[in-house]
Amino acid sequence: MLTLDTKPDLSNSLFSDLDFSTGAVAAVSGGSDSTALLLLLKDHLDRTASAARLLAVTVDHGLRPDSATEARLVAGFCAERGIAHRILAWSGDKPASGLPAAAREARYNLLATAAEAEGIKLILTGHTADDQAETVLMRQARDAEGRGLAGMAPATLHDWRTWIVRPLLGIRRAALRAMLRRRHIGWIEDPTNVDARFERPRVRAALAQGEGEQRIAEALARAGQAVGEREGVGHRAALLIDACASRPVPGLIRLDRDFAGHEDDRAAVYALRILLATVGGVSFLADEARCAALFSRLRSAPLRATLSRTVVDARKTGIFLRRENRTLPAPAPPVDNGLWDNRRRITLHGRITLNDRPGDLVIAPLGSAAAKRAFLSEDIPASLSRAALAAEPSLWAGGECLDFAGGNASLQSVSIVPVVAPFQRFLPSFDLEPAAAVAVLVGAPPLPASPFRGHDVGRGWAKA
Numbered sequence: 001m002l003t004l005d006t007k008p009d010l011s012n013s014l015f016s017d018l019d020f021s022t023g024a025v026a027a028v029s030g031g032s033d034s035t036a037l038l039l040l041l042k043d044h045l046d047r048t049a050s051a052a053r054l055l056a057v058t059v060d061h062g063l064r065p066d067s068a069t070e071a072r073l074v075a076g077f078c079a080e081r082g083i084a085h086r087i088l089a090w091s092g093d094k095p096a097s098g099l100p101a102a103a104r105e106a107r108y109n110l111l112a113t114a115a116e117a118e119g120i121k122l123i124l125t126g127h128t129a130d131d132q133a134e135t136v137l138m139r140q141a142r143d144a145e146g147r148g149l150a151g152m153a154p155a156t157l158h159d160w161r162t163w164i165v166r167p168l169l170g171i172r173r174a175a176l177r178a179m180l181r182r183r184h185i186g187w188i189e190d191p192t193n194v195d196a197r198f199e200r201p202r203v204r205a206a207l208a209q210g211e212g213e214q215r216i217a218e219a220l221a222r223a224g225q226a227v228g229e230r231e232g233v234g235h236r237a238a239l240l241i242d243a244c245a246s247r248p249v250p251g252l253i254r255l256d257r258d259f260a261g262h263e264d265d266r267a268a269v270y271a272l273r274i275l276l277a278t279v280g281g282v283s284f285l286a287d288e289a290r291c292a293a294l295f296s297r298l299r300s301a302p303l304r305a306t307l308s309r310t311v312v313d314a315r316k317t318g319i320f321l322r323r324e325n326r327t328l329p330a331p332a333p334p335v336d337n338g339l340w341d342n343r344r345r346i347t348l349h350g351r352i353t354l355n356d357r358p359g360d361l362v363i364a365p366l367g368s369a370a371a372k373r374a375f376l377s378e379d380i381p382a383s384l385s386r387a388a389l390a391a392e393p394s395l396w397a398g399g400e401c402l403d404f405a406g407g408n409a410s411l412q413s414v415s416i417v418p419v420v421a422p423f424q425r426f427l428p429s430f431d432l433e434p435a436a437a438v439a440v441l442v443g444a445p446p447l448p449a450s451p452f453r454g455h456d457v458g459r460g461w462a463k464a
């Protein structure tokens, strides 16, 4: 979608299908894009939902001498317009390399924390069509096969609970700046945006020259096409997971033998990439080329391979996936809101009380000795079930296993619930369908309601 619409009613169409029932956090750096976002959003809410809460948040990354002053400028801008505003400082260690990625990670965590503190489930950012074109070209440069060409998603679920929505993704920066100029509103120019040490500013500078406009248009057109393809593959992968995958015991996924012969190999490989990452507790989808090679060998059972920390055991009776037994977490006290092995989320409910049980409470793999005593399914070879169960989490105190309950439910004061690892931190809306299918399969919590009114998140939705 390439829009250069600067009509005054622009804001209506941009935000009209968003659900503002819990309010919205606007992520405002003070640059042109997020300043425009804030103004358009404020106009829209004033007109259509004046009771909706709006909180503007500026993250002070502390990376430039002027950052605190700039954050205060945004605060003043908001105060003049009666918009609630908060400045959040990134106080953590700053890495020597990978600074933009670390800053982004910290920024989203701070924005999500601010939203959650207010009970707000929606964060809006000012990403534009220009950002989208840059993203597509950067990903293309890194990946000749064109994966990731779909670019940024119109919405991303953060930590499986807060939506980050990018309403300006179809709008060119020039249109937003024209609107700001008409309203005599200035913005902050971030010198990092022209710092040639970073990749994005280099791409941006290249696009400002010669045939840049044409390259932007082509990149956006390719991204639009890729979205449809990616959602299509995701949809078919979800159907395959529904039809072929089961979880006979906790930690063990079984795929029907038919899966290996499935003619839609793109969908099957995509399903496999997600499942391997979920079972192994890996934050990234399993490597596509290696998964494709593995898929082509699955037909010739028996086969045993390890990929993405997952043991793939193809037998006549099915294809079994389980977490490999190496590199499991050492026993450690449960931490509230922590991830265990990137496969479970731990939640502490109030103070942990062990009643009369001695020793410190720790969470640790069940281990093979205790797995031998656990309930086993009759349909599954015992050796497989035991190997899978041994790598599942359980609670221990003083060398005694207090509770296992399938690695899910636990003591009243501690809950341990499965997560869909590759999408736990960031789930792009393109992948909602397969993520929802895997969530059902592994017993992860259902996806929260869609940020778009009238969309059923359960089986995915698409925003044009």
Ligand SMILES: Nc1ncnc2c1ncn2[C@@H]1O[C@H](COP(=O)(O)OP(=O)(O)OP(=O)(O)O)[C@@H](O)[C@H]1O
Pocket (backbone or CB within 6 Å): 026, 027, 028, 029, 033, 034, 057, 058, 059, 060, 061, 100, 104, 107, 124, 125, 126, 127, 131
């Ligand atoms: N310091 C900040 N405080 C609040 N929001 C910010 C800040 N920096 C960026 N944002 C939000 O992120 C959007 C994109 O900003 P920018 O393109 O500079 O960051 P980016 O690192 O490329 O973003 P992303 O990492 O999300 O792709 C902005 O329009 C704004 O909504």
